[in-house]
Amino acid sequence: MMRNSHFFLFALLVVLLASCGKGQQEGQVVGASPRPKWNGINPYGMVYVPSGTLTVGQSDQDFFHNLVQPQKSISISGFFMDDTEITNNEYRQFVFYVRDELAHRALGHFVESEDGETEDIDWEMEIDWEDETLDELYFQGADAFKGVRELDTRKFVYEWEWKDWQMAAHNRDIRRSSIIHREKTNIYPDTLCWVRDFAYSYNEPMTRNYFSHPAFDDYPVVGVNWKQCRAFTYWRTQIWNTFKGEDEPNTEEFRLPTEHEWEWAARGGQELAPYPWGAYYPRNAKGCLLANFKPGRGNYPEDGGYYTVRADAYFPNQYGLYNMSGNVAEWTQSAYSDNAHIIMHDQNPDVTYDARDEEAEAYKRKVVRGGSWKDVAYYLHTGTRNWEFQDTNKSYIGFRSVLSFLGRSENDFR
Numbered sequence: 001m002m003r004n005s006h007f008f009l010f011a012l013l014v015v016l017l018a019s020c021g022k023g024q025q026e027g028q029v030v031g032a033s034p035r036p037k038w039n040g041i042n043p044y045g046m047v048y049v050p051s052g053t054l055t056v057g058q059s060d061q062d063f064f065h066n067l068v069q070p071q072k073s074i075s076i077s078g079f080f081m082d083d084t085e086i087t088n089n090e091y092r093q094f095v096f097y098v099r100d101e102l103a104h105r106a107l108g109h110f111v112e113s114e115d116g117e118t119e120d121i122d123w124e125m126e127i128d129w130e131d132e133t134l135d136e137l138y139f140q141g142a143d144a145f146k147g148v149r150e151l152d153t154r155k156f157v158y159e160w161e162w163k164d165w166q167m168a169a170h171n172r173d174i175r176r177s178s179i180i181h182r183e184k185t186n187i188y189p190d191t192l193c194w195v196r197d198f199a200y201s202y203n204e205p206m207t208r209n210y211f212s213h214p215a216f217d218d219y220p221v222v223g224v225n226w227k228q229c230r231a232f233t234y235w236r237t238q239i240w241n242t243f244k245g246e247d248e249p250n251t252e253e254f255r256l257p258t259e260h261e262w263e264w265a266a267r268g269g270q271e272l273a274p275y276p277w278g279a280y281y282p283r284n285a286k287g288c289l290l291a292n293f294k295p296g297r298g299n300y301p302e303d304g305g306y307y308t309v310r311a312d313a314y315f316p317n318q319y320g321l322y323n324m325s326g327n328v329a330e331w332t333q334s335a336y337s338d339n340a341h342i343i344m345h346d347q348n349p350d351v352t353y354d355a356r357d358e359e360a361e362a363y364k365r366k367v368v369r370g371g372s373w374k375d376v377a378y379y380l381h382t383g384t385r386n387w388e389f390q391d392t393n394k395s396y397i398g399f400r401s402v403l404s405f406l407g408r409s410e411n412d413f414r
Contacts (some may be wrong), residue, residue: 036249043403044372046080047320049265051110056263057341058383059274068338069385074346076264081257082400084322085220085330086232088211091189094232097239098156098187103127103267106134153188160185160234166352181354185231189223190393197395206307206395220254220311220328220398226366226390229256229331229399236401250358252404257369258350259385262400266324266370266382268317274381276317276324290314291326292373293380300373305393308373325380329372330400336365336387355390365388372396 054162101121104110109125112118128134138147139152164179194206211223212218224232233254241250257265270278276296277290289295289303291314300306304313308327316322335353337343344351355363364385374396378384388397 005321036247036406038249038406040407041251042078043086046401046403047083048405049079049081049261049319049321049360052076052264052269053077054264054267055272056260056383059272059381060280060383068340069383070341072341074260074344074348074349076261077348078405079257079261080403080405081261081265081319081321082402083316083320085310085398085400087218087311087330088221089217091219091221091224092211093156093231094235095156095188096154097235098158099155100127100152102137102155103134105128106136107131119141133214150174154186156186156188157184158187158231158235159183160231162230162234164354183227183231187228188230189221190225193223193393193395198364203395210307218310218312219308219325222308222328222395222398223393224399225393225399226256226331228393230333232399233401252406254401254403256331256333256399258348259332259340259369260349262324262330262369263382265319265321266317268319268321268324270318274383276382277315277319278318282380291323291380293326293371294374294376305373315379325370325382326375327373328396329368329370329379329386331388332367332369334367336367336385357391361389366390368397 012031019309024365053073053075055071055073057069060065062069100123102157104121104123104125104127107125107127109122109127110119111122112186137155139150143152161180161181161182164181167172168179189211191211193206194203194210197203205210210219211221233256236254240254266276267273268278274280275282275290279290282291282293282295283289292303292305295302303326304327305327311327312322314323314325317324333350333352334340335351335355337351340349353363365391368386368388369382369384371377371384379386388394
């Protein structure tokens with residue numbers, strides 16, 4: 001009986017092995033195997049923006065007559081986008097990560113890596129914030145205020161990197177190290193922008209409280225420059241990749257939207273609509289304002305806010321995106337050029353230029369879209385282009401992330 005059993009198992013093994021190599025034996029192309037399965041992802045806090053074609057540009061009278069946003073038909077491939085601007089509390093998760101990393105390193109909290117050749121941070125170790133070893137992270141001596149032990153946020157520096165795909169694509173013989181750029185960025189929001197942005201204006205309470213007080217946890221983060229936003233998206237990609245592990249295929253990287261991805265998303269599928277809600281006016285039929293901006297000649301509280309409001313205030317557009325116009329303007333990854341419409345392709349158009357710190361200010365202009373709580377209604381138009389220098393921090397500019405969709409349509413994975 002045992003012999004029969006062994007014979008049966010042996011025969012079954014032979015059949016399985018033969019079936020695995022059947023394609024090779026018959027000389028057919030059946031694809032490499034085994035391959036990991038891919039069922040798509042549904043990123044938390046993001047909505048799917050489908051592929052489509054739109055006419056970008058001014059949807060109403062260009063009363064500045066600057067001709068920097070003429071109409072042009074383009075096509076955009078699908079992507080995921082944060083349904084709100086990144087909030088103070090979401091960005092604080094990034095800040096706390098960098099803070100804790102500095103503390104763990106100072107305290108020597110390391111564990112041997114799986115390959116046995118390096119050491120990784122042991123995130124399970126508890127941080128004793130009273131340990132004298134961490135004194136270097138705090139203000140000392142004359143820099144301390146009222147004797148309070150406060151962290152010196154100027155030391156919250158995060159190391160991140162990116163690849164220059166344009167350089168790689170246009171130079172076949174380039175060394176790989178030449179396209180890899182490593183950056184060190186202080187990632188703490190510049191809270192002093194609330195004072196600096198407005199001359200002869202009392203905004204010190206916002207400087208002291210806006211990023212740190214729980215009253216503003218769900219408000220959009222501001223005071224972050226373009227590189228800080230990119231550092232955040234790099235970190236967000238890293239923590240996602242760490243969570244999912246090595247067995248699951250990589251997703252695309254989180255990043256800032258291109259200028260025209262932002263416009264496509266803001267329109268919510270409504271062609272030539274000047275506002276995300278589809279109407280030609282910033283008020284509804286009852287006279288209620290539909291966004292947070294500067295109505296009239298400066299009646300800031302009329303729309304229900306004064307400075308910023310909650311990131312999910314007002315109604316979303318048809319894609320489920322909140323505050324695509326108003327509240328805070330938003331960084332995009334695109335470089336600003338007056339004649340971008342002339343040089344850009346009509347398929348996923350984007351103009352990029354990564355200016356170095358030593359270059360002239362003119363090369364550091366990045367496209368900002370959507371208008372903010374301090375802007376008049378013109379800047380809320382989905383087709384209005386604006387810009388800011390990449391190294392500036394403003395009390396009225398925030399951001400949201402996108403993630404390129406891998407596949408033809410979201411329906412592929414349903």
